[in-house]
Amino acid sequence: MSEPLLSATGIKVTYGAGARLFGGRKPGNTVLHGVDVEIAAGETIGIVGESGSGKTTLGRALLRLVDVEDGRIRFDGRDITDLADAEMRPLRRRMQMIFQDPMASLNPRHSIGRILTEPLMLHGLAGTREEARSQAAAMLQRVSLPAELLQRSPHELSGGQRQRIGIARAALLKPDFVLADEIVSGLDVSTQAQVLNLLKDLSREMGLAMAFISHDLSVIRAVCDRVYVLQFGRIVEHGPCAAVFDEPKSAYTRTLLDAIPLPEIDPGWLDREPGEAA
Incomplete structure (x- = not known):
């Protein structure tokens, strides 16, 4: 089996740790606890969880926008965990992010x-x-x-x-990999569908690997191949979207599904030809 385009193994991220003014160390707040994620070339994964679950931190760790305390990150066969900014710069073009708030x-x-x-x-x-x-x-x-x-x-x-x-x-x-962080959360339903269709078309045309962060499970089900469910900085369940959403094994995933009903997705949404109007 070929190596994933992007993988994270045992990722731990802590904010606020460091030396105290008068000696000793502040413990900090651990946001990710030994997280494993992998993304194949051309694949779209979803990362879901409640607010504060660590979704955005995980995405930024994958792009090396935040430092990891423990674990390894590999991109296209290369360990990038400890690369200096100058060494990362040539890779930045290949690893892009679409932000939640475009005005920011x-x-x-x-x-x-x-x-x-x-x-x-x-x-x-x-x-x-x-x-x-x-x-x-x-x-x-x-x-x-x-x-x-x-x-x-x-x-x-x-x-x-x-x-x-x-x-x-x-x-x-x-790019080879794109991280999309809650990019349709502030848009109306019609515009959401147009933006998601556009992303699906571009992903197919360009062979992009994508990680899609969202709290909206219907969006994840519509656009992703596999999903990772995060709770308190730990992966509690992962697998193909159909399997996870239809037969969740984690109580937390079942709670998410019960709390946020999944509306029926228009099958034509996923079956459109590239470039066809939404």
């Missing part, structure tokens, strides 16, 4: 054109500003936005448009 991740002082073209120039994916702008315009079209938005600022866009800009920015860098 898009510089309000920059135009959409600058937001999309600067990463292309930084990572050497465009030789000139004109080439970068052409790539950005093509990607806007791919995410069903007009090229005219390159002239706009983030505050002039709707929430759904801003989230599509976040997706476009990640996709432009041709």
